[in-house]
Amino acid sequence: MRTSQYLISTVKETPADAQVISHKLMLKSGMVRKLAAGLYSWLPMGLRTLRKVEAIVREEMENAGCQEVLMPAAQPAELWQESGRWEQYGSELLRFTDRHNRDFCLGPTHEEVITDLMRNEIRSYKQLPSTFFQIQTKFRDEVRPRFGLMRGREFLMKDAYSFHVNHQSLLETYEKMHAAYCCIFDRLGLDYRPVLADTGSIGGTGSHEFHVLADSGEDDIAFSDSSDYAANVEMAEALSPAGDRAEPTQAMELVETPNAKTIDQLVEQHSIAIEKTAKTLIVEASDEIEANFVALMIRGDHDLNEIKAEKLSEVAVPLRMATDEEVRQAMKASPGSLGPINCSIPVIIDRSVEKMSDFGAGANIDNKHYFGINWGRDLELPKVADLRNVQAGDPSPCGQGTLDIKRGIEVGHIFQLGTKYSQAMKATVLDENGKAATMTMGCYGIGVSRVVAAAVEQNHDDRGIIWPEAIAPFRVCIVPMKMHKSVRVKEAAEAIYAELKAKGVEVILDDRNERPGSMFADMELIGIPHRIVIGERGVDSGTFEYLNRREGEKKEFTKEQLFEALGV
């Protein structure tokens, strides 16, 4: 390809509304353009990368034995009513009526359509297991579309759905898909981690997210420093601190704390270590118990994990913190002075709190705390549970090493659905005994356009994008110096261009009549991995100035060295 015949749409200004680096760089490099909030057009350069990601995803899905289908974006409301999601799904579901006033939505996902399709096509257990995938445009009417391709309203997704005669078969396919996802992200050349994920309100029995690691990620991922263990912080188990609880050394005393409304103020004003303080949080109780509220206790330096709290039978779902008014009614004291002593509602404490001794907590009397509290001696040990988010330095729940925490961008999600949709939609097959059996399902997504943005978040410098080889729009760029004035430079540039093309290398020749600095800047912004500069001097010496975009050090190469560097 020649730049003179190709739309190079680089811009110098950093777009005002672009907050994250991938959004900025994809606009500046002319990969995409905004059409409206959350809607982007892919320009030729960007689309080349998108198609490469798509091709790798397709190949690995086929290698894993999946069959490709293509379902409509427009979906009739009836199917969503059948699954119950027409009511459950919020305003992110883009709904519309057709000219005959029938209800439709633009699919954010296709569980309903594929389940409807396969309950008709699959008749016998002999046809199972089967996995179907599509690479298709999805719509999600985000309330605040942002971060460019990271959270758009229309995006390209690979979604796959597997069907099984039983759970064991689902587990086998789930493992295969896990492996296929690893192949995909390996081939894409991204630093990623599969992490244990919460199955959320869908239920189901197991789930992994695939995260591309990048400082700008929206999710916290916890890793063991000594094993493969990785989990979304939401999901990572916080172990009980090692060893037994220390014996009491202090008497319990009631202390005036008029100016200590927060843990930080308490620590500062009363010379108590934060690890010796406990927070008491009041949340709405579930119908399972008589009380209206439950008190959850975590250590002063810990954060409540709401997903863990929601798993307690005593706690209402979704989790709701009590209002100040409700707290005063339930506890006879204000937030800031709450604690386990003389507490009339059920108390559940975190594993770390169980191991505390001589600790301070609110007295359930306004402006007073108890210090020197000890379980067993001053009050009975309440119910204990894992209630907190893990922190860097915590022991890994896998039993090996300690946890580190990094930011990740979720680009894939695999999910053991179970029978949620097949049961609601009566998707059955005849089993070995000729009886109707509800199919078990799995679902497996990759945000194809999001992968492109995540790759940029992970691979860039202050001059622009640094594409991984496998998804660069072009692998090599040739930048001739003043080829419009020097016939020799032009001939040398054309010769190496033709030779590389003949070898199947995706190469772009910058034949625009621009200043060298401007051409260099464009190619670096666009992120072409390999650059070859052709100048008079090189023509004389028969060498090429070579620059690897990632390594950044210029080298003088003979043609053989150049081909070796490019692996051709």
Next chain:
Amino acid sequence: MRTSQYLISTVKETPADAQVISHKLMLKSGMVRKLAAGLYSWLPMGLRTLRKVEAIVREEMENAGCQEVLMPAAQPAELWQESGRWEQYGSELLRFTDRHNRDFCLGPTHEEVITDLMRNEIRSYKQLPSTFFQIQTKFRDEVRPRFGLMRGREFLMKDAYSFHVNHQSLLETYEKMHAAYCCIFDRLGLDYRPVLADTGSIGGTGSHEFHVLADSGEDDIAFSDSSDYAANVEMAEALSPAGDRAEPTQAMELVETPNAKTIDQLVEQHSIAIEKTAKTLIVEASDEIEANFVALMIRGDHDLNEIKAEKLSEVAVPLRMATDEEVRQAMKASPGSLGPINCSIPVIIDRSVEKMSDFGAGANIDNKHYFGINWGRDLELPKVADLRNVQAGDPSPCGQGTLDIKRGIEVGHIFQLGTKYSQAMKATVLDENGKAATMTMGCYGIGVSRVVAAAVEQNHDDRGIIWPEAIAPFRVCIVPMKMHKSVRVKEAAEAIYAELKAKGVEVILDDRNERPGSMFADMELIGIPHRIVIGERGVDSGTFEYLNRREGEKKEFTKEQLFEALGV
């Protein structure tokens, strides 16, 4: 691929709501499934064919120097308001509001989006000409979606748009695209014709439709039997009959015709040849003339061409026939007795009518006709124009041969847009003199999913589809006889399967434990071009039973003959 690991979804029953053969066969062969009116899911077998069509279209667009982009399906109303089409476009434009109550549509076409995109990206005449294409899902909210993939509501389309500094450049690209389209349909293996088409209400200066010839086509195409000339019947010029008008031989006489309300009745009851009769049609006049109505005359055996009539300055657009009441007011007579004698409104006659002599027409007196009318003698010759549809046997307007008429399915359309969108949306570039110049545009569409259906309409027999080689889901099927009982058959089938796969042939091995007749029927219905049957007898003799789906004659081939037949 093996059928045991592939979704074979053939059905025996002919679907009740399928009217055309492609719809029936694509459902029966399990290529597609209906999700809702006009919405279809592509099953794996069908998607393979769709992707092959897509790949050929993409390759030829790239060969023609077009650059691929991808624009959103969801489009903001503002752009359509800018072009004026938000008001003009009818209910086929699927409109919706997002969660913030902003107006959007799902694009049936992308002129507005690409013009908006390129008015920002293209700055200089040096970047022109440029052509951009996408292969993308379109929506058209048809009032009565029908004929399966032929007229669906959601469909895959290739749309391309070219930008030029002047009309001459547009013409050059238009020719290139015409040639690229011929390459595409040649490679697809379809019997097609590029035909001159009407530019309709869009205006513009030139247009060709590409039609796949099939009896079930919705359009009439007129062809010369001696040249390349082909045009949509709407567009084909009807030449004036050769030679001069014959001299009068009869006197004009007023005849009582109380029972002749139609031309057929007149011919039957009064022994007059239909070629000696003329019909007079009253249509609304344009503002250009004083009269409210205009009388159009065509020969009794001809049909009015409304598009030609609309091109007359005297005729209102859109064409509207006068009501019976309006006819009586304007002509003082009822429909069925109208003619040119004593007519008080302007008369325009077809070229054929100009050459008539001694002819009959209504007398503008109820229940009376004049016979023996002659121009010049009985009344002045009115304005003459081309007003009728051509018929088979007419001389070709190209000057060579006579016209034949066949049915066609429109699968492509290329169009010289001119400045319709660029002017409305102020899409300018700097020209050679540094002045802003409105860009000239062309647009070029192919209905990718429609091509699949049209291919079936043209290529089938009573056993099913007969795919052209280039777009068959698989080129070869291997049907072993009782391989689940005979190890020798199984081994022979697996061996030739492996050998063909190694040669890069797309082959499917029917390893299901089904009756041979059922496997034959499935593969014929699906339309695999080449069938190889492996049985005990062939294993003994080292031969293969080969059947070419289109030719239909079984042959005993050695392996060498087989490879030769497959071209590998």
